[in-house]
Amino acid sequence: MKVLLLGYGNVGKAFVELLRENQLNVKVVGAFKRGGLVAPLGGEEKAVEIEKGLEQLSPDVLVDVSSPNYVNGEPSVSAYLEAFKRGIHVITANKAPLALKFGEILDEARKRKASLGFQATVMSGVPSVNLRRVLPALKVYELRGILNGTTNYILSKMHDGLSFDQALKEAQEQGFAEPDPTLDVNGFDSAAKLTILANVYFGCRKSIKDVRFSGIEHIDFSEVGRWRNEGLKPKLVAKASRSELRVSVEALTRNDPLYHVDGVTNGLLIRTDIQDIFISGPGAGPKRAAYGILSDLLIISSGQS
Ligand code: 80F
Known part of the structure; x- marks a missing residue:
């Protein structure tokens, strides 16, 4: 070949x-x-x-x-x-x-x-796209994912007590974030990936223009602290149903599988009529x-x- x-x-x-x-x-x-x-x-x-x-x-x-x-x-x-x-x-x-x-x-x-x-x-x-081919007949009704390692690393560090700037600097020093991390931080990269997954799992023809997205750049340090005290963790969640594609910061509870996806790891929860499927693993490199x-x-x- x-x-x-x-x-x-x-x-x-x-x-x-x-x-x-x-x-x-x-x-x-x-x-x-x-x-x-x-x-x-x-x-x-x-x-x-x-x-x-x-x-x-x-x-x-x-x-x-x-x-x-x-x-x-x-x-x-x-x-x-x-x-x-x-x-x-x-x-x-x-x-x-x-x-x-x-x-x-x-x-x-x-x-x-x-x-x-x-x-x-x-x-x-991690077979997020190719998993679809071994799930015939399942009716998928929702996708929820953490699809960007850089922002997840920054949010995980903020949950541990670092400021946004400290966390970003650390991500850059570790080689996780680009020198210009704009498209990660503003949610655009997650929106691009969500578009692709929605097209695969819903058989639709969406483009990134169909995604309502926001990022982590305006997340408030004191709010993260308040969430931590309430047992909540901030995550940049990319969410797709047949009617809506959206990327935004959510404060997750401990019983959400995405709560446990930390650092540069990615995760994807596929909700279907028969069962929920959850996969996670390194999303970059x-x-x-x-x-x-x-x-x-x-x-x-x-x-x-
Ligand atoms: P790198 O900048 O090392 O190489 C890009 C190559 O493209 C260079 O050889 C350059 O000359 C060539 N090029 C640029 N413009 C060109 C043009 N007009 N015509 C012909 N050649 C051109 O980039 P990488 O790291 O090798 O990445 C390559 C592609 O894979 C990019 O689209 C990445 O977004 C994508 N990718 C990279 C990953 C990684 O770990 C992973 C998956 C995809 O989703 C992300 O953004 C990743 N962080 C997830 S992991 N490097």
Whole structure:
């Protein structure tokens, strides 16, 4: 199986390493970077358009590990549509194209009988997206999740008594938060992930514009203290039903499964007509994201997608 990468940063490199460790019969034929195409990997970067690169290298799968562009999802959206046209499958760790244009991308994949894998976009290697395929017939009526590790780390530390600024600084020192954590802190990243999960579990075609979201930046230190005294813990909860998508800070009680999801860990509660299902695990890290991509690749190559 031939794989072409779109982007070759931390996750791209971890993915290539994971392929090597698992000795899979997969050849990475090259990678697009900001300035052009590198093929083979480690070679010289040449100014080649994505369309031309797909034509020349004819991969079986395009793997998108490029930086998110929340303005219009480019160059990823156009690259996917070009790939599908040629019957090339797409796997992405990049949330932006799906948060903006899920319906358009999925419709085109289906029309061309190509697969679209995106486990790594939500909770990395913890199977939040791919769990859906082993839950046939269940009627899902609500999703509730803690989908952003940075904000959960900050809120956990504030619950322990740190101020917002101290907690953010600590998160940055530990490498959990970006130097510019705006999209985490204001709830946008959680909203993008919630959009993707709602589309998967409700079979709808929502975009991030359908999510009402707020973040943790205005959370009041003294209020966190008051909640702690009442046995409550603040969490940035992403919540979806068929009628509403919402991200906001909630003060949770001890009997809520999300109460116990602390630090950079993510959690997802899926409420259905038969049973509630709760999963949790690390939601970030290049190797874990690479595993999310690998699991999609193996599902596609086994013909189960
Ligand atoms: P990094 O910045 O290391 O690499 C990005 C690559 O994209 C670079 O090679 C760059 O040249 C290339 N690139 C940028 N613009 C391009 C363009 N226009 N054309 C071609 N190439 C272009 O980024 P990472 O860390 O490797 O991340 C890659 C993607 O995976 C991003 O979309 C991330 O959001 C996503 N991701 C990253 C994770 C991580 O742990 C995990 C899951 C997804 O959801 C989150 O935001 C994560 N914190 C959850 S974990 N690094």
